[in-house]
Amino acid sequence: MGLCFSSTAAADSPPRPAAAGGAAGKRERSRGIVACGKRTDFGYDKDFEARYSLGKLLGHGQFGYTYAAVDRASGDRVAVKRIDKNKMVLPVAVEDVKREVKILKALQGHENVVHFYNAFEDDNYVYIVMELCEGGELLDRILAKKDSRYSEKDAAVIVRQMLKVAAECHLHGLVHRDMKPENFLFKSTKEDSPLKATDFGLSDFIRPGKQFRDIVGSAYYVAPEVLKRKSGPESDVWSIGVITYILLCGRRPFWDKTEDGIFKEVLKNKPDFRRKPWPNITPAAKDFVQKLLVKDPRARLTAAQALSHDWVREGGKASEIPLDISVLHNMRQFVKYSRFKQFALRALASTLNSEELSDLRDQFNAIDVDKNGTISLEELKQALAKDVPWRLKGPRVLEIIEAIDSNTDGLVDFEEFVAATLHVHQLVEHDTEKWKLLSQAAFDKFDVDGDGYITSDELRMHTGMKGSIDPLLEEADIDKDGKISLDEFRRLLKTASMSARIVQTPRGIRMS
Numbered sequence: 073m074g075l076c077f078s079s080t081a082a083a084d085s086p087p088r089p090a091a092a093g094g095a096a097g098k099r100e101r102s103r104g105i106v107a108c109g110k111r112t113d114f115g116y117d118k119d120f121e122a123r124y125s126l127g128k129l130l131g132h133g134q135f136g137y138t139y140a141a142v143d144r145a146s147g148d149r150v151a152v153k154r155i156d157k158n159k160m161v162l163p164v165a166v167e168d169v170k171r172e173v174k175i176l177k178a179l180q181g182h183e184n185v186v187h188f189y190n191a192f193e194d195d196n197y198v199y200i201v202m203e204l205c206e207g208g209e210l211l212d213r214i215l216a217k218k219d220s221r222y223s224e225k226d227a228a229v230i231v232r233q234m235l236k237v238a239a240e241c242h243l244h245g246l247v248h249r250d251m252k253p254e255n256f257l258f259k260s261t262k263e264d265s266p267l268k269a270t271d272f273g274l275s276d277f278i279r280p281g282k283q284f285r286d287i288v289g290s291a292y293y294v295a296p297e298v299l300k301r302k303s304g305p306e307s308d309v310w311s312i313g314v315i316t317y318i319l320l321c322g323r324r325p326f327w328d329k330t331e332d333g334i335f336k337e338v339l340k341n342k343p344d345f346r347r348k349p350w351p352n353i354t355p356a357a358k359d360f361v362q363k364l365l366v367k368d369p370r371a372r373l374t375a376a377q378a379l380s381h382d383w384v385r386e387g388g389k390a391s392e393i394p395l396d397i398s399v400l401h402n403m404r405q406f407v408k409y410s411r412f413k414q415f416a417l418r419a420l421a422s423t424l425n426s427e428e429l430s431d432l433r434d435q436f437n438a439i440d441v442d443k444n445g446t447i448s449l450e451e452l453k454q455a456l457a458k459d460v461p462w463r464l465k466g467p468r469v470l471e472i473i474e475a476i477d478s479n480t481d482g483l484v485d486f487e488e489f490v491a492a493t494l495h496v497h498q499l500v501e502h503d504t505e506k507w508k509l510l511s512q513a514a515f516d517k518f519d520v521d522g523d524g525y526i527t528s529d530e531l532r533m534h535t536g537m538k539g540s541i542d543p544l545l546e547e548a549d550i551d552k553d554g555k556i557s558l559d560e561f562r563r564l565l566k567t568a569s570m571s572a573r574i575v576q577t578p579r580g581i582r583m584s
């Protein structure tokens with residue numbers, strides 16, 4: 073069966089399907105009233121007609137038409153998305169347009185995002201002037217391939233570019249929310265043309281620590297947590313997993329005749345990796361797709377991590393891996409953990425080998441700008457500043473570095489870095505057997521007498537801490553028998569944030 077992408081109900085309805093019902097009702101009531109778009113001054117430049125001359129129609133979306141146009145002064149060809157102000161009936165439609173412009177501006181300069189030149193308006197239209205991509209849609213190229221599928225090497229080139237877009241979005245506190253082949257165009261018709269994300273109509277900013285509650289996107293690519301109304305940046309990576317699956321085998325991983333049926337598949341079933349051509353696809357490719365199509369978003373690879381995966385990395389070595397928001401997030405979290413959890417993570421980190429840490433090595437190298445093998449306060453400051461929404465919240469870098477810097481030399485070495493940035497949930501989810509072995513090995517480092525429990529004496533010995541150690545132990549001691557079992561130790565490692573009763577300072581613990 074060949075590929076047949078049809079628009080889904082979600083894609084056909086207005087950009088915010090969850091609000092569609094209410095919007096229709098309000099539209100009734102607003103009949104006869106001037107559309108909100110007509111009454112809005114967007115604050116954009118007003119001289120579009122003087123600057124550009126519109127050419128042929130290239131395509132149309134839900135609200136606007138895209139034309140080729142020529143810059144009257146330079147003769148440069150551009151693409152112009154013209155949106156009818158009359159169609160922006162409600163304030164939400166105006167907000168959608170403003171947001172899209174804001175997003176294009178935020179992503180300006182990224183090699184895989186269509187370049188934004190400027191936005192204009194007149195009485196009737198808003199004009200978004202962008203780079204012209206003449207290489208056609210990714211979807212058409214897929215369909216033109218033999219059996220509608222890509223070679224692994226070609227697929228990796230495509231996937232890498234999509235992941236770069238996702239990672240860049242996420243650093244800006246943005247979620248794309250509609251990653252699908254239709255939203256990517258090739259710059260030129262050349263075989264090796266770069267791919268550009270062109271449509272951010274469903275993209276949205278997300279505040280740190282918050283989740284989206286609405287269901288948006290296209291049915292084939294929608295992540296399970298979106299359907300559960302609790303989604304964030306991870307959902308983009310899922311969609312790229314779906315696209316990768318399609319590129320490699322020419323079929324959709326989750327399929328049914330009805331939309332509800334597809335959703336059920338997405339929520340419940342694992343994609344098939346047995347049917348042809350999967351037996352002939354490399355284990356690395358399979359491993360990659362599987363780690364993107366993990367249902368638990370916490371255990372899914374992040375976009376930056378996926379770029380570090382062997383299957384997708386350029387020529388075996390990683391060039392320009394973007395910073396991983398989850399790594400920066402983990403570092404900010406680490407400072408909040410109890411000392412015991414910090415020590416437990418260090419012990420766990422020390423059980424991993426370099427292969428298992430290759431993505432964290434890439435991240436470490438990305439932060440260690442001067443490549444001297446350690447991260448300085450200044451380097452960490454610069455890295456954390458790239459996580460835009462958090463930068464605004466003030467990251468308190470010194471506090472973070474003091475928590476991570478276990479040997480107190482003022483610098484973060486790779487070992488210290490790993491302890492603070494390890495993705496415990498991925499370890500648990502991707503390979504349960506390995507997780508059991510590694511967490512046992514970490515536990516054994518504390519349990520010196522090997523009786524299966526960590527006592528306060530053993531904890532004191534391990535940490536070299538003086539004074540009462542009981543409060544440390546207490547928070548992990550679920551059954552309150554005064555010692556820590558392997559099970560309790562594992563829970564301590566897995567729990568995102570333990571009780572806030574214990575606030576740690578660089579030199580000891582303090583009860584709050």
Ligand SMILES: [Ca+2]
Nearest residue numbers: 440444446447
């Ligand atoms: Ca350095």
Ligand SMILES: [Ca+2]
Nearest residue numbers: 477481483485
């Ligand atoms: Ca150090």
Ligand SMILES: [Ca+2]
Nearest residue numbers: 519523525526
């Ligand atoms: Ca013991």
Ligand SMILES: [Ca+2]
Nearest residue numbers: 549553555556
């Ligand atoms: Ca216990």
